[in-house]
Amino acid sequence: ATNRTFTMIKPHAVADNHIGGITAMIEAAGFRIVAMKKTQLSAAQAGKFYEVHKERPFYGELCEMMSSGPIVPMILEKENAVADFRALIGATNPANAEEGTIRKKYAKSMGENAIHGSDSDENAAIEGSFFFGAIEQY
Ligand code: CMP
Numbered sequence: 001a002t003n004r005t006f007t008m009i010k011p012h013a014v015a016d017n018h019i020g021g022i023t024a025m026i027e028a029a030g031f032r033i034v035a036m037k038k039t040q041l042s043a044a045q046a047g048k049f050y051e052v053h054k055e056r057p058f059y060g061e062l063c064e065m066m067s068s069g070p071i072v073p074m075i076l077e078k079e080n081a082v083a084d085f086r087a088l089i090g091a092t093n094p095a096n097a098e099e100g101t102i103r104k105k106y107a108k109s110m111g112e113n114a115i116h117g118s119d120s121d122e123n124a125a126i127e128g129s130f131f132f133g134a135i136e137q138y
Contacts, residue, residue: 005081006118006127011069013106013114025102029088035075035132043067065111073131089117
């Protein structure tokens, strides 16, 4: 079935002018951009977004990195969106990212891995509504 996932382009990739390159890969892979904007999180907002990771050793570094500059959050639509998008972005560790994936091309490290992708339909809905209201989703 057609469904939705949530993604955001991380600060280092926005700062390096890769919004166009990354959205081109997303659209070429058959995803429709339902919502998109450029915004910046405070450290506290990043902490809330990544609350599931709060016990992880990299949580502080993650929140600092994600609030260090503008990001581009998006809601995407496609058949089998969550799983297909995770395949398109590639492994979290860019050293393991497959050829042709967004992270293979744009990730710099485990933390600066260019882009986020929701890991379930449930989290896609939660993460999408963190950034976008109903009248922003077309
Ligand atoms: P993301 O898909 O946005 O979800 C959690 C993020 O935590 C992940 O991408 C990485 O940016 C970050 N992350 C995961 N593992 C590590 C790690 N070992 N060191 C630093 N950052 C990490």
